[in-house]
Amino acid sequence: MVNAIIILLSFQLIGEIFIRALSLPVPGPVVGMLLLFLTLLLRDPLVTKVESTAQYILKNLTLLYVPAAVGVVVHLHLIQREGLPLIVTLIGGSLITIGLTALTMKFLLGKFQMLLAGKGK
């Protein structure tokens, strides 16, 4: 458990240092994730040290977004001026994005599986 926390925090720290040193416009934890992913590819045994803690944190990921989300809802008056059209825009945009992304991937996966089946014959 302590080992896992050390690994996760160290990779985040390396990520934060990395983006500052190279002035990259990406969040430090994202770079930390990529570096941990590459490290796992190179050294598989490391995964046993972080796996259970990582799974535990990710199962409760929703909780971690609560403070930020509460902040936005409390500050909702920021968008009062264009409130209703904005909410409709956000909902409409989300519906279209979710629908089209899912259908595109389903279509492409179908094509891909047909291709694999074709090769198998």
Add this chain to the structure above:
Amino acid sequence: MQIITNTWVYLAQTPLLWLTITLIVYQLSALLYRRLNSPTLLNPIITSIVVLVTLLLVTKTPYEVYFEGAQFIHFLLGPATVALAVPMYRYYRKLMQIFGPVSGALIIGSIVGILSAVGIGWLFNLSQVTLLSLAPKSVTTPIAMGIAEQIGGLPSLTTVFVILTGIIGALLGQKILDLLRIRDNSIRGFTLGLSAHGLGTATAFQEGEEAGAFAGLAMGLNGTVTAILIPILVQLFYYLMQ
């Protein structure tokens, strides 16, 4: 009465109160969600937000005071993002297998995510600053704020749009996927992560590790692709308007 006042003064000053309340509210929300057979409209994030915002309004607590306690939870977002490497590593083989379909869905989803919101907003005659702040709303907050700043939007406004998009995705995402009869875990996760970043990813992890892995992947990839696409689209738009 004096004792109650004194106690409240103490509690209002310590981070302990709102940290504990946040955890309790979330745990009860999660319990309610499971007891009622996981109705998507009662996603624990939604119930938690409603209850906590109501509590803050009733007790007239400023958000800054609330955040002094809640920041300890907020801090864990960093290590949690790093932890996404583990499920991605576990599903690395499957990911490489379906690399083509994933890339196609990523490009289409990323473009649609930008254009759908800006397009509908344009139809509603929203101001230009609002439209520019809307463009990066599907990607995770730090990346979205950077993009908004670069193209002349307002980063603070973008933060509001990003979180609202996440809440909408958590609230409606699974419903839409059910209606479209999408059962494949990789598609469900990928769509949730692409369209609703971290909150979508959190929702995907409630469905299982495979959906979560693909959601985390989609969130990271869409952040990158959107950061590249938006400045190009903005340039193209100004060029066409000339």
